[in-house]
Amino acid sequence: MSSATDTKQPQPAKRHFALEAAFLSFLMPGLGQIYQGRIGKGLLFMACLYGMFFYGMYMGKWKNVYLPTDAEGEQTHFVVKLRNWEIADFKSKFLGNLWNRMPYAGQFWIGIAAWPALVHYYTPADQERLGGFQKTPSNEELNDLQREHGKNWDLGLVYTIVAGVLNILVIYDALAGPAFRPESEAHTPARQPEGVAA
Amino acid sequence: MNLPALFAIHNIYWQLPILIVVVSLVYSATRFDRWDMIIKEALRWGLRMGLFLFGIVLILLGLSLDDWTMTWRAGLTISGIGLEIGLLFIK
Numbered sequence: 687m688s689s690a691t692d693t694k695q696p697q698p699a700k701r702h703f704a705l706e707a708a709f710l711s712f713l714m715p716g717l718g719q720i721y722q723g724r725i726g727k728g729l730l731f732m733a734c735l736y737g738m739f740f741y742g743m744y745m746g747k748w749k750n751v752y753l754p755t756d757a758e759g760e761q762t763h764f765v766v767k768l769r770n771w772e773i774a775d776f777k778s779k780f781l782g783n784l785w786n787r788m789p790y791a792g793q794f795w796i797g798i799a800a801w802p803a804l805v806h807y808y809t810p811a812d813q814e815r816l817g818g819f820q821k822t823p824s825n826e827e828l829n830d831l832q833r834e835h836g837k838n839w840d841l842g843l844v845y846t847i848v849a850g851v852l853n854i855l856v857i858y859d860a861l862a863g864p865a866f867r868p869e870s871e872a873h874t875p876a877r878q879p880e881g882v883a884a
Numbered sequence: 885m886n887l888p889a890l891f892a893i894h895n896i897y898w899q900l901p902i903l904i905v906v907v908s909l910v911y912s913a914t915r916f917d918r919w920d921m922i923i924k925e926a927l928r929w930g931l932r933m934g935l936f937l938f939g940i941v942l943i944l945l946g947l948s949l950d951d952w953t954m955t956w957r958a959g960l961t962i963s964g965i966g967l968e969i970g971l972l973f974i975k
Contacts, residue, residue: 727913727922734906837896848903852910859914866916 708861713797715853718860731856735849739796742845745838747831751800751846752822753790753807757782783807792847795854904933932971939967 704722711718716731743751762782766774784791793800802820809815823831832839859865905926912925942964946957 724917726919727917730913731910734910738903738906841896841899845903848907852907855911855914864913864915864917866921 703861705861708857711797711853711857711860712795715797715849715856718857722860727859731853735796735853735856736799738845738852739793739799739849742842742847742849745835745842745845747835747839747842748819749823749827749831750839750843751790751793751803751820752787753803754783754787754822755807755811757786761786789843789847793850795850795857796846797853800850900937904930904937908933932974935967936971939964939971942967 704718707718707722709718710721711731714732715735716728716733719725719728719731721728757779762777762779764774764776764778764781765772790800790803793803800820802816805815806821814821908926908930909922912922912929915925916922942960944964946959946961946964949957949960
């Protein structure tokens with residue numbers, strides 16, 4: 687026998703996860719929203735995040751998005767411990783290089799715009815691709831850039847990281863919709879028990 | 885502290901409003917689909933971030949303006965701290 691409250695409580699609508707839209711928003715900020723028909727929001731995300739990312743690169747003289755390849759030895763050795771228990775012990779050159787250049791972990795999420803750095807990561811040092819765009823600068827070049835451009839260099843890096851990290855929120859918006867849905871979509875009528883008039 | 889330099893057009897602190905506006909807009913647009921709610925929430929967040937940073941500025945000014953009187957410095961610092969604490973209670 688059903689209780690009286692079964693017919694009164696509206697059930698929250700089930701969330702649907704749009705993986706293809708999320709992937710599109712990962713590739714280009716806002717593309718997933720455009721694919722879903724939320725064109726205004728998609729264009730807003732694209733303009734804001736790409737604007738911030740490329741403005742940050744401009745302030746960093748187009749040399750603040752890169753992934754170095756010089757990690758070696760103990761820098762590539764990772765031991766994961768929980769209290770005194772060793773959970774994992776492994777070597778990873780990629781993780782070692784990422785650890786040495788943590789800003790790229792944030793910049794990566796902007797999508798295609800940060801992929802040239804990965805292209806250069808897997809390209810031999812004596813070859814140059816994409817006109818050297820997002821190739822790791824030499825230490826001398828990095829020292830000169832930071833000395834000459836000071837705070838603008840640092841702020842440019844912040845802009846690129848913030849743009850990448852904000853795209854994680856955009857990806858989730860494409861995946862599952864906005865955090866707060868309109869009232870008309872938020873609830874569906876509860877299923878009526880058999881024999882009871884609606 | 886060189887106050888004229890702080891307001892020079894090439895000062896990097898003029899970049900902060902851009903960051904606040906963009907972060908507020910993008911964050912609010914991920915919370916709502918309706919444009920009126922997005923703008924309202926973005927203004928709310930932008931105001932909160934702006935006030936938070938302004939409070940930090942007041943505190944730092946109070947601590948760093950060596951040639952000002954202690955009364956002014958204490959007033960600035962306490963105002964900044966009060967603003968930061970007040971933000972905890974503002975919705």
